[in-house]
Amino acid sequence: MELETELNNLTSQLPNLPAPDTPTNKEGNKLIDSSEYHHNIQHNLTHEEILKKLALIDEEKSILLSGSKFAVYQGLGSELLHALINLMRSENSKRGxxxxxxxxxxxxxxxxxxxxxxxxxxxxxxxxxxxxxxxxxxxxxxxxxxxxxxxxxxxxxxxxxxxxxxxxxxxxxxxxxxxxxxxxxxxxxxxxxxxxxxxxxxxxxxxxxxxxxxxxxxxKIPHRVIELCHEELGFTAAKTYDIEV
Missing domain, CATH: 3.30.930.10 (Bira Bifunctional Protein; Domain 2)
Known part of the structure; x- marks a missing residue:
């Protein structure tokens, strides 16, 4: 029983093997594809500045309820959150x-x-x-x-x-x-x-x-698809694509 436990502990530490065509560490992460959309944006604001300008979240109440690194969505922020969730669920259902x-x-x-x-x-x-x-x-x-x-x-x-x-x-x-x-x-x-x-x-x-x-x-959100090299793969992954927005 002790031997079986030790064997299970050891095998559980073995990561998945990368797929044969996964980029090597020497090759580095690989750009697979990208989509560009050009919008007439008047201001170059960070997402944090946009959150404050439109009052999408209430940071003070977030900290009051749960401390830092939590978010209380309010008004348009709450509407936007659930609109995106519902859009994704609906579109995914349509796609099978x-x-x-x-x-x-x-x-x-x-x-x-x-x-x-x-x-x-x-x-x-x-x-x-x-x-x-x-x-x-x-x-x-x-x-x-x-x-x-x-x-x-x-x-x-x-x-x-x-x-x-x-x-x-x-x-x-x-x-x-x-x-x-x-x-x-x-x-x-x-x-x-x-x-x-x-x-x-x-x-x-x-x-x-x-x-x-x-x-x-x-x-119409610009983004690119990156295939991760061996070094960047997670423990269980054979192949990973990151979609960077």
């Missing part, structure tokens, strides 16, 4: 994703199943005297809906979508001192997940990137 609303508390083994203990170990919020953690991303819930099940090939791929608030301590995170809506302890996210046959995973990943970019193109 099955919508879910899942619990915001998950058991430890659910986090382990999706590699979140490796990715967010120092940033998880755990409820005292329980096995519950606050959800760091709805990816955990969506993937674990199908744990311990055998799926029929004819039902694949499964295209899943869920909105949730996400909770992260953001300890030692890059940019943690940024103000506004960056590196919050609680933020809002619409998550897309595909469960696919292994041989189709790269092809389906490309489709996933297209679906994620759909909203940026719909709203």
């Amino acid at each position: 994703y099955h919508l879910f609303d899942t619990p915001y508390l998950v058991n430890a083994h659910n986090l382990y199943n999706t590699g979140q203990f490796h990715k967010f170990q120092d940033n998880l919020y755990k409820l005292e005297e329980s096995n519950f953690y606050l959800l760091p991303t709805a990816e955990v819930s969506l993937v674990n809906l199908y744990q311990n099940q055998i799926l029929a090939e004819e039902n694949l791929p499964l295209n899943l979508c869920a909105y949730s608030p996400c909770f992260r301590a953001e300890r030692m995170a890059a940019g943690q001192e940024n103000k506004g809506l960056i590196r919050l302890h609680q933020f809002h996210k619409v998550e897309l997940v595909k469960i696919v046959k292994p041989e189709n995973s790269c092809q389906e990943l490309e489709k996933l990137v297209v679906d994620a970019r759909h909203f940026l193109n719909l709203l």
